[in-house]
Amino acid sequence: MSEMVHPExxxxxxxxxxxxxxxxxxxxxxxxxxxxxxxxxxSNLSDYNPWGIWIGFDLLVGVALAAGGYVTSAAVYLFxxxxxxxxxxxxxxxxFLGYALVVLALHYDVGRPWRLPYPFIVQPGTTSLLFEVxxxxxxxxxVLFIEFSPAPMEWLGLKKARxxxxxxxxxxxxxxxxxxxxxQSSLGALFLIAPSKLHPLWYSSYLPVYFFITSVIAxxxxxIFESTLSHQYFAHKMDAEHLAEKDTLPLGFGKAAxxxxxxxxxxxxxxxxxxxxxxxxxxxxxxxxLVELLGFVALPAFLYAVGVREKNxxxxxxxxxxxxxxxxxxRFNVSMVAFNYHLPAADRYFPSWMEIxxxxxxxxxxxxxxxxxxTRMPILYAHPDYDAH
Amino acid sequence: xxxxxxxxxxxxxxxxxxxLLPKHLGAATTVDFSGYxxxxxxxxxxxxxxxxxxxEAACNAVNELPAPAEPFDDLKVLERKRRSSAGVYTVVNRYxxxxxxxxxxxxxxxxxxxxxxxxxxxxxxxxxxxxxxAFTKTPEGAVIYDAKVCVGCRYCMIACPFEIPAYEYDNxxxxxxxxxxxxxxxxxEGLLPGCVEACPTEALIYxxxxxxxxxxxxxxxxxxxxxxEHIYGERExxxxxxxxxxxxxxxxLGLRTDLGTTSAPKLTSGALGAVPIVxxxxxxxxxxxxxxxxxxxxxxxxxxxxxxxxxxxxxxxxLTEAKEKAAADQKAALExxxxxxxxxxxxxxxxxxxxxxxxxxxxxxSPADAADGDGDATPDGETGAAPDVKPTSDExxx
Numbered sequence: 165m166s167e168m169v170h171p172e173x174x175x176x177x178x179x180x181x182x183x184x185x186x187x188x189x190x191x192x193x194x195x196x197x198x199x200x201x202x203x204x205x206x207s208n209l210s211d212y213n214p215w216g217i218w219i220g221f222d223l224l225v226g227v228a229l230a231a232g233g234y235v236t237s238a239a240v241y242l243f244x245x246x247x248x249x250x251x252x253x254x255x256x257x258x259x260f261l262g263y264a265l266v267v268l269a270l271h272y273d274v275g276r277p278w279r280l281p282y283p284f285i286v287q288p289g290t291t292s293l294l295f296e297v298x299x300x301x302x303x304x305x306x307v308l309f310i311e312f313s314p315a316p317m318e319w320l321g322l323k324k325a326r327x328x329x330x331x332x333x334x335x336x337x338x339x340x341x342x343x344x345x346x347x348q349s350s351l352g353a354l355f356l357i358a359p360s361k362l363h364p365l366w367y368s369s370y371l372p373v374y375f376f377i378t379s380v381i382a383x384x385x386x387x388i389f390e391s392t393l394s395h396q397y398f399a400h401k402m403d404a405e406h407l408a409e410k411d412t413l414p415l416g417f418g419k420a421a422x423x424x425x426x427x428x429x430x431x432x433x434x435x436x437x438x439x440x441x442x443x444x445x446x447x448x449x450x451x452x453x454l455v456e457l458l459g460f461v462a463l464p465a466f467l468y469a470v471g472v473r474e475k476n477x478x479x480x481x482x483x484x485x486x487x488x489x490x491x492x493x494x495r496f497n498v499s500m501v502a503f504n505y506h507l508p509a510a511d512r513y514f515p516s517w518m519e520i521x522x523x524x525x526x527x528x529x530x531x532x533x534x535x536x537x538x539t540r541m542p543i544l545y546a547h548p549d550y551d552a553h
Numbered sequence: 554x555x556x557x558x559x560x561x562x563x564x565x566x567x568x569x570x571x572x573l574l575p576k577h578l579g580a581a582t583t584v585d586f587s588g589y590x591x592x593x594x595x596x597x598x599x600x601x602x603x604x605x606x607x608x609e610a611a612c613n614a615v616n617e618l619p620a621p622a623e624p625f626d627d628l629k630v631l632e633r634k635r636r637s638s639a640g641v642y643t644v645v646n647r648y649x650x651x652x653x654x655x656x657x658x659x660x661x662x663x664x665x666x667x668x669x670x671x672x673x674x675x676x677x678x679x680x681x682x683x684x685x686x687a688f689t690k691t692p693e694g695a696v697i698y699d700a701k702v703c704v705g706c707r708y709c710m711i712a713c714p715f716e717i718p719a720y721e722y723d724n725x726x727x728x729x730x731x732x733x734x735x736x737x738x739x740x741x742e743g744l745l746p747g748c749v750e751a752c753p754t755e756a757l758i759y760x761x762x763x764x765x766x767x768x769x770x771x772x773x774x775x776x777x778x779x780x781x782e783h784i785y786g787e788r789e790x791x792x793x794x795x796x797x798x799x800x801x802x803x804x805x806l807g808l809r810t811d812l813g814t815t816s817a818p819k820l821t822s823g824a825l826g827a828v829p830i831v832x833x834x835x836x837x838x839x840x841x842x843x844x845x846x847x848x849x850x851x852x853x854x855x856x857x858x859x860x861x862x863x864x865x866x867x868x869x870x871x872l873t874e875a876k877e878k879a880a881a882d883q884k885a886a887l888e889x890x891x892x893x894x895x896x897x898x899x900x901x902x903x904x905x906x907x908x909x910x911x912x913x914x915x916x917x918x919s920p921a922d923a924a925d926g927d928g929d930a931t932p933d934g935e936t937g938a939a940p941d942v943k944p945t946s947d948e949x950x951x
Binding site for chain 1: 636637638639680681682683684686687704706707708710711712714716718719720721722723724726727728729811813818820821823824825827828831832835836839840842843846847849850
């Protein structure tokens with residue numbers, strides 16, 4: 165099955181190959197520019213704006229959207245929702261690829277990427293939230309790699325090694341949830357140190373909690389979103405269990421997402437009340453804050469609930485897209501739109517096309533890797549030689 | 554592999570906890586750090602500054618920084634607001650209209666000049682934020698930077714409330730963060746910071762922070778008409794070693810007064826303190842959830858097994874009863890059939906006998922018809938016997 169090439173593959177992906185190939189070529193050229201000329205010539209980063217979309221999108225959004233791995237594995241292995249078992253492998257794969265790409269993107273952003281291990285081997289700065297983020301991301305990437313490893317092991321026929329890893333499933337899942345709780349929240353906590361730079365509507369001592377809860381929302385929605393795409397493009401790779409999940413998964417995950425979004429809406433309101441920030445709602449930033457809160461939190465919560473109640477899977481799929489977009493908007497707001505709100509327009513940040521180019525390049529690498537793996541390894545189907553674990 | 558699951562768990566949690574736990578959670582306590590005793594600082598009396606930029610030139614010279622685009626005696630740069638940047642540790646900005654020929658110095662109508670550089674916080678945000686400890690707060694008061702370990706993440710620049718650290722964005726291989734060092738190398742040699750030494754109007758005074766604060770208070774007390782009653786840096790962000798006196802509110806001079814008095818480490822200590830709590834509690838909680846679900850599944854499986862067993866035994870009993878009933882029915886039916894059979898045989902025999910008797914009687918009357926009468930009688934006998942045979946085959950089937 166893994167060697168089989170679907171007759172439509174060639175036709176359907178020839179266009180994909182051309183576009184992806186062009187993006188990769190552009191990305192490689194930009195990579196050479198970045199490492200020969202420095203950050204200045206390729207980016208709009210400045211002394212006022214040291215973090216741009218490589219942090220705002222590649223790190224913050226990347227990590228949030230890769231939360232499907234821990235959310236799904238916890239739901240299935242710890243919370244006993246075994247009926248979604250088939251969703252675990254694709255979610256772990258996207259989580260692993262997501263984190264790997266986050267680390268890749270950081271190599272472009274930091275000034276001396278070859279020193280990235282320094283905080284762990286030379287001089288740990290344990291008072292820094294960034295140290296916590298770095299330590300957890302490094303450990304969690306390892307956990308995801310081990311969690312993902314049974315698929316390539318089945319592909320390569322490494323039965324003994326696979327048996328060992330499968331025995332570790334529960335331990336790895338718990339470790340993954342602990343690490344994810346820590347670094348998802350710490351990404352929000354990074355901004356706690358700059359209350360004078362982040363707009364009061366977004367700055368809150370609850371930032372770590374907000375980031376953690378939105379990672380659950382992002383994880384649930386991304387699993388629905390990815391399953392939609394997989395059922396469209398890789399249905400011929402799926403076995404009966406995966407095909408059967410086409411409608412039950414959106415209904416189950418959509419229901420969970422509706423509840424978590426409703427809870428998140430409540431704690432966001434609590435945040436405004438706790439800091440008495442009501443008067444900011446009448447300002448321009450307040451209007452944008454309300455767009456985020458009503459359009460990307462309250463609305464998807466409602467739409468998910470309607471979709472689940474009426475068993476409208478199509479609506480749930482669109483809502484998942486809206487919710488994912490909402491998480492992107494939130495991370496952009498915290499790291500860029502509402503950050504440095506006090507500066508005059510001339511000192512504000514907008515990404516250069518080359519920064520966007522690198523980000524698109526990295527996402528493209530992720531899609532190519534995902535496609536390479538699901539067309540070869542037992543991700544969307546159970547390997548006939550092994551029991552599902 | 555002979556590693557038990559328990560052993561592996563032990564290693565992993567030890568590795569995780571060890572790496573994540575800060576060495577001490579001092580920042581999360583109620584203890585206030587009010588700076589190293591006898592640490593040195595600089596008092597910038599904005600009222601005395603004339604905007605000559607000699608401090609900028611001296612800074613450039615003593616720190617061997619690259620030559621600027623515009624020479625230091627060019628005062629046109631004061632037309633725009635500047636900030637520290639790569640290779641520029643300090644800048645002087647002008648606030649207010651440029652002086653005219655007839656405006657006397659210190660008349661109030663003259664503009665204010667504010668020198669901007671690292672304020673050398675008592676508890677620096679940059680040092681708290683750095684994940685390789687590239688920044689050090691020295692006992693002498695300066696906050697210094699070690700480029701040898703810097704990864705270049707620029708979180709220090711995000712964290713600094715005064716927007717001081719700058720980055721060498723155009724250096725592809727060895728970019729560094731650059732910022733004022735309070736001339737720490739000169740201080741340990743017993744020299745004055747470059748800018749202080751070069752200031753012609755004593756708008757910059759170097760001394761012990763405590764002495765500078767006392768001096769500043771004296772100046773405000775002596776000339777309440779010239780100074781606002783605020784020593785900037787005494788309490789801002791937990792206090793700084795660089796202090797400012799001004800003749801007008803600091804928010805008009807590019808020095809933010811909405812920073813608060815909480816030091817940077819205190820802003821993140823709560824989030825850091827949550828780390829060991831999560832590491833300690835989450836595994837317990839999640840293992841509990843797992844165990845509960847496992848138990849639920851086990852109980853469900855047991856209940857299912859019991860239900861299946863009960864259903865099976867009930868079914869078996871029903872089956873036995875049905876079998877018995879079927880057997881009884883069969884027996885009854887057989888007996889009934891047997892009776893009917895015997896009856897039918899008796900009837901048939903009786904009929905045959907009577908027929909035979911009648912035939913014999915008829916034969917006696919007309920012997921010529923005897924053959925025909927015999928032919929009619931045989932089929933009659935067969936039709937009567939046929940239903941009697943059938944139950945026998947039914948019995949075999951059952």
